[in-house]
Amino acid sequence: xxxxxxxxTSPLVWATPLVGIILFLLAMGAFFYTLxxxxxxxxxxxxxxxxxxxxxxxxxxxxxxxxxxxxxxxxFEQNSTDVEGFRFSAQALLNEFQEISSILIIDEERRVTxxxxxxxxxxxxxxxxxxxxxDAESYWAFNTARETRLPVFSRPFLDPSGKVFIEVHSPIFxxxxxxxxxxxxxxxxxxxxxxxxxxxxxxxxxSIVDGGGNPVASNVSRSIDNAKLSHEVPLDPPGHxxxxxxxxxxxxxxxxxxxxxxxxxGLSLVIVWSFILLFRHAKLRSQAEKRLLAETKFRRAMExxxxxxxxxxxxxxxxxxxxxxxxxxxGYKETELVxxxxxxxxxxxxxxxxxxTNLDLILSGNAPQKGIEVQVRRRDGSVFDARMYVSPLxxxxxxxxxxxxxxxxxxxxxxxxxxxxxxxxxxxxxxxxLDAAVCVQGPDAGADEYIxxxxxxxxxxxxxxxxxxxxNRRNRINLYEPFEWLNPVSxxxxxxxxxxxxxxxxxxxxxxxxxxxxxxKEAEEMSxxxxxxxxxxxxxxxxxxxxxxxxxxINQPLAAISNYNMGSVTRLRAGKVSPEDLLPVLEKVNVxxxxxGDVIRRIREFVKQxxxxxxxxxxxxxxxxxxxxxxxxxxxxxxxxEMNLPNALMSVVADPVLIEQVLMNLIKNGLEAxxxxxxxxxxxxIQVGQSAQFALIEVRDHGVGVPEDIxxxxxxxxxxxxxxxxxxxxxxxxTIIEYHQGQLWVEPAQGQGSVFKxxxxxxxxxxxxxxxxPVME
Numbered sequence: 001x002x003x004x005x006x007x008x009t010s011p012l013v014w015a016t017p018l019v020g021i022i023l024f025l026l027a028m029g030a031f032f033y034t035l036x037x038x039x040x041x042x043x044x045x046x047x048x049x050x051x052x053x054x055x056x057x058x059x060x061x062x063x064x065x066x067x068x069x070x071x072x073x074x075x076f077e078q079n080s081t082d083v084e085g086f087r088f089s090a091q092a093l094l095n096e097f098q099e100i101s102s103i104l105i106i107d108e109e110r111r112v113t114x115x116x117x118x119x120x121x122x123x124x125x126x127x128x129x130x131x132x133x134x135d136a137e138s139y140w141a142f143n144t145a146r147e148t149r150l151p152v153f154s155r156p157f158l159d160p161s162g163k164v165f166i167e168v169h170s171p172i173f174x175x176x177x178x179x180x181x182x183x184x185x186x187x188x189x190x191x192x193x194x195x196x197x198x199x200x201x202x203x204x205x206x207s208i209v210d211g212g213g214n215p216v217a218s219n220v221s222r223s224i225d226n227a228k229l230s231h232e233v234p235l236d237p238p239g240h241x242x243x244x245x246x247x248x249x250x251x252x253x254x255x256x257x258x259x260x261x262x263x264x265x266g267l268s269l270v271i272v273w274s275f276i277l278l279f280r281h282a283k284l285r286s287q288a289e290k291r292l293l294a295e296t297k298f299r300r301a302m303e304x305x306x307x308x309x310x311x312x313x314x315x316x317x318x319x320x321x322x323x324x325x326x327x328x329x330x331g332y333k334e335t336e337l338v339x340x341x342x343x344x345x346x347x348x349x350x351x352x353x354x355x356x357t358n359l360d361l362i363l364s365g366n367a368p369q370k371g372i373e374v375q376v377r378r379r380d381g382s383v384f385d386a387r388m389y390v391s392p393l394x395x396x397x398x399x400x401x402x403x404x405x406x407x408x409x410x411x412x413x414x415x416x417x418x419x420x421x422x423x424x425x426x427x428x429x430x431x432x433x434l435d436a437a438v439c440v441q442g443p444d445a446g447a448d449e450y451i452x453x454x455x456x457x458x459x460x461x462x463x464x465x466x467x468x469x470x471x472n473r474r475n476r477i478n479l480y481e482p483f484e485w486l487n488p489v490s491x492x493x494x495x496x497x498x499x500x501x502x503x504x505x506x507x508x509x510x511x512x513x514x515x516x517x518x519x520x521k522e523a524e525e526m527s528x529x530x531x532x533x534x535x536x537x538x539x540x541x542x543x544x545x546x547x548x549x550x551x552x553x554i555n556q557p558l559a560a561i562s563n564y565n566m567g568s569v570t571r572l573r574a575g576k577v578s579p580e581d582l583l584p585v586l587e588k589v590n591v592x593x594x595x596x597g598d599v600i601r602r603i604r605e606f607v608k609q610x611x612x613x614x615x616x617x618x619x620x621x622x623x624x625x626x627x628x629x630x631x632x633x634x635x636x637x638x639x640x641x642e643m644n645l646p647n648a649l650m651s652v653v654a655d656p657v658l659i660e661q662v663l664m665n666l667i668k669n670g671l672e673a674x675x676x677x678x679x680x681x682x683x684x685x686i687q688v689g690q691s692a693q694f695a696l697i698e699v700r701d702h703g704v705g706v707p708e709d710i711x712x713x714x715x716x717x718x719x720x721x722x723x724x725x726x727x728x729x730x731x732x733x734x735t736i737i738e739y740h741q742g743q744l745w746v747e748p749a750q751g752q753g754s755v756f757k758x759x760x761x762x763x764x765x766x767x768x769x770x771x772x773x774p775v776m777e
Contacts, residue, residue, distance in 0.1 A: 043229055043248060050200060051231045051246045058195045058244065061097060062237045065184060066151050066168055068093050069103075073170040073182040076105065080174065083114060090116035093184075099194040100184050101165075102126070105172075106133060107180040110142060126159055126185055138167055138183070145169040146178045153238035156188060156208075156216050164188045164216045166238050188217030204246040211241030309386075309407035312393055317342050317359055320402060329386075329409060331379030348377045362390050362403055373410070384411045437461060437494075437514040440503070451509060460487070466496045466514060484517065492518040614740065616651045616763035619695055623686055625656070626663035630671075637671055639682035650688065651763035652695050654740050659760070662733045662744075666699040666756045669730075673703025673754070694742065694759040702753040706746060714746060733758075 072089045079085065090103040094116065104127060105114035115129045127133050133142065141154035154167040166188060169181040188208050196206050196219065207218035209232065232245035303310060309326030313319055318341045322334055330337075330346040337344075347355040351374075358372050367390040376386045387410050393402040431438055437457035439450050466485045482497045494514045503509045568582060620643075627641050634641050652659075667684055674682045687698040706714060715734045737744040737758045744758040 040229065044231070047204070047229055047231045047246060047248055050204065051233055051244060054196050054200055054206065054246065055233050055235060055244045057197070058191065058235065059237065061099070061191075061195045062153075062168075065093070065097050065100065065186070066153075066170070066237070068097075069168055069170045069182055069184055070151060072103070073172045076172055076182060077174055080179070086114055087116055091119065094118045097194070099190040100186055101190065102185045104183045104185070105180060106142065106169075106183055108146075108178060110139065113180075126165065141167055141169045142181055142183075145171040145181050149173070149178075153240070155240045156210070156238075156242065168238075189219070192217055192219045200246075202249075204248055207245050207247075208235060209243050209245050211243075215245075216242070311337075311405045311407065312402055313362075313405070314402040315363070315400075317363055319344070326407060329378075329384075329407065330376060346376050346378070348375050348383055351375060358388075362405065365392070376407070384409055385414055386410060435515075437512075439512050440501075441510050441512070443500075443508060443510060451503070457514070460490070460492075460494070460514065460516070466494065466512070484521075485514075492516060493521045614653050614655050616653060617656050618648075619650050619652050619654075619688060619697070619760070620645045620648055622654070622656050622659050623663060623688070623697075626660045626667065627686070629660070629664055630667040633668065633671060634682075634684070637675065637682060638679035639671055639674060639684065641667065641684045641686070643686040643688075645688045647688075647690075650690070650695060652760040653763050654760050658736045659740075662736055662758065663697075663699065665730070665733050669756075670699060670701030670703065670754075673701050676704075677702065690762070691759065693762055695762055696757060696759055698755050698757050700749050700753060700755045702749075702751075705748055705752055706754050715744070 068089075072086065072093070075082070075089060076086060086105065093103060094100055095118075098118070101118070102125060103116040104112050106127075107113050109132065111132050112127045112129050115125070115127075117125070126135070127138070133139060135157055137154045137157035141152045145152040149171055151168060151170045154169065156164050156166050158164055164187070166186050168184045168186065170183075171178060172180045172182060192206050192208065193201075200206065201219055205218065205220055207215040209215050229248035230245060232243045235242045235244045303323045304325075306323065307325055309329045310321070310323040311319060311326050312321035319337050319339065322337045324334075327334055327337070332345060342356065342359055343352055344355075355374065358374060361367050361372070371387045371389045373385065373387050375383050377383050386407050389406045389408075391404050391406075392400050393404045395401045431452075431454045434454060434456065437460050438452075438454045439457045440452040441450055482495055485494050485496050486492070487494060493516070495517045496512060496514045498510055498512045500508050501511050568586075572582075623643055623645070627643065631641060663686075670684045671682070681702060683702055685698075685700045687700070689696040689698070715730050734744045737760075741761050742759040744756070747755050747757065749755045
């Protein structure tokens with residue numbers, strides 16, 4: 001039977017119940033409308049009452065905040081330097097009124113000089129410390145407070161983040177002059193959250209609106225269109241046309257206490273719920289289809305975008321799927337590869353057996369987890385290296401339907417790995433061929449635990465190794481001071497340098513480089529011996545130049561002794577002498593013998609070759625001995641030598657013989673520089689002073705002086721201005737003084753002549769230089 005032949009149902013069958021339902025719904029609608037209107041009126045009255053209460057609460061808090069701000073201003077007027085007092089009062093205000101985000105002191109130039117922020121909560125800083133306020137509304141409130149001399153609330157304004165703020169400015173005066181304001185920054189959102197009771201917020205959407213009815217702050221981010229159950233009142237303070245608006249979320253009317261209403265409402269819900277379930281089912285099905293389609297597209301896009309080639313084969317090895325990356329890597333299209341059985345066209349001709357073996361390994365499920373390295377031939381004939389990883393392909397019923405392989409091109413990583421290996425071999429080769437012993441150790445490794453050693457380290461330190469730095473010192477610095485170490489086995493000297501470096505794995509290790517310096521140590525020892533010989537030779541030369549004067553000095557007491565002896569012999573032969581007469585003569589002979597002995601002793605000590613010995617010695621005694629050697633030469637040239645020693649007890653740390661050699665050389669040079677002067681003009685002055693922890697000795701002559709160009713080279717080796725000089729005297733003198741930790745230099749004297757100055761460390765304050773050895777474990 002066709003559909004047109006079936007009996008038709010009268011329209012009244014479904015129209016009558018429909019009309020009854022419509023009439024019932026209209027009656028119930030009128031009933032509910034009446035109850036709803038009455039409930040709306042009661043609710044509106046409650047909204048008005050609650051809004052008035054909320055306004056009073058906000059107004060009270062604002063006025064209290066204003067009064068406390070005035071108190072802070074008055075306190076600041078009494079003592080503007082009491083910053084701690086301001087911060088204490090401001091912090092108390094911030095703790096009591098948590099809607100305040102910051103309290104500022106602004107001077108008359110509108111510059112923020114003090115700032116207080118809540119200590120236990122975060123807040124916005126609109127005006128950073130020591131910057132000038134630029135906001136128009138803040139500027140208006142600041143000027144109004146200055147002009148009216150009263151606290152002023154600013155108009156609402158936005159900060160860069162979009163929040164709405166108001167500020168309260170209380171003026172500060174000092175002796176009647178305006179010096180700034182105390183300002184409190186109040187976010188309107190925080191004001192609503194802190195000033196409006198929680199019970200009120202649960203029932204109403206509370207907001208502050210401007211004169212045009214636009215919300216500037218609200219306790220929630222969404223809006224509710226319920227004008228019949230809302231009310232707004234002016235909010236003063238802060239004024240400026242701001243109003244407090246409250247919109248009721250929901251009402252609990254007595255309508256729902258009526259059981260009949262509940263029953264009717266329940267029946268209506270059943271009908272509505274049936275349609276809702278049907279609609280929801282259709283909607284869920286539509287959404288599921290959309291999600292499935294989106295998931296399929298996403299998976300397809302993800303497979304298409306990866307750079308790893310994906311290939312699926314069934315249990316017989318036939319290709320069932322390839323992604324675009326696999327196609328790009330091989331050069332074949334998807335339609336060409338899907339459905340193809342082995343051998344595959346991307347197998348190289350010379351490796352069919354190897355490729356078939358790998359495929360059999362995959363199909364048997366014995367493919368290694370680390371992957372299989374294979375060669376793949378592109379469509380253009382080029383070959384590249386690849387690594388394939390295999391995992392089972394399981395269908396929706398949990399049955400394995402094939403194998404999924406992922407293929408990665410490893411040509412470039414393999415090239416990089418080979419280059420790194422070659423670079424490593426070159427680096428190790430360089431370290432092995434270095435002429436220094438190199439090793440790397442962990443910071444806490446033992447003496448024989450190494451991360452790396454080169455060939456020379458194994459050869460030099462096979463039986464003995466340099467001492468390690470202490471752990472405390474290694475933790476303090478990354479670069480250590482080099483030190484010299486004598487290998488007790490090979491008896492060779494090494495210079496050892498250590499530093500902390502970052503190893504290849506990021507760990508901090510210690511690298512040591514040791515260099516053989518035995519040849520340098522031998523050269524230094526030879527140089528020291530040559531220097532001592534040169535100093536000894538210089539003393540002999542000086543003594544030779546004074547030989548005639550020293551001979552005269554010795555001949556005088558010898559001649560006196562001879563005369564005294566001849567006179568005594570003559571008187572003894574004549575029998576005219578008694579023991580009492582002879583005793584004074586013998587005493588004079590003894591004095592002259594001691595005089596000659598002192599001259600010989602000084603000569604012997606001066607020329608005696610021995611190791612330099614520095615120790616405390618009186619500087620006056622050294623100068624007197626040097627003058628006694630030089631005085632005869634001075635007399636020969638009709639010159640005078642004068643010494644000025646203010647402190648006769650001054651002692652220095654020095655070798656007396658070496659310092660005498662320096663003084664005699666300087667005195668001799670001074671006498672030669674005055675050879676052209678008249679006898680009364682020839683004068684050598686020796687002055688002793690003190691500079692810090694050093695004794696300062698000055699030797700001045702009155703000769704022609706030293707020109708500037710010669711003065712710069714005066715202490716160089718083999719430089720001399722004398723026709724018969726060697727140019728070593730002053731160089732040796734400087735070497736001797738520097739050995740004593742002093743300095744030797746020359747300056748032009750006032751008037752004419754030159755002044756040679758040198759320093760020596762004082763015995764009571766000097767500290768001999770030494771090299772601190774490394775701290776050994």
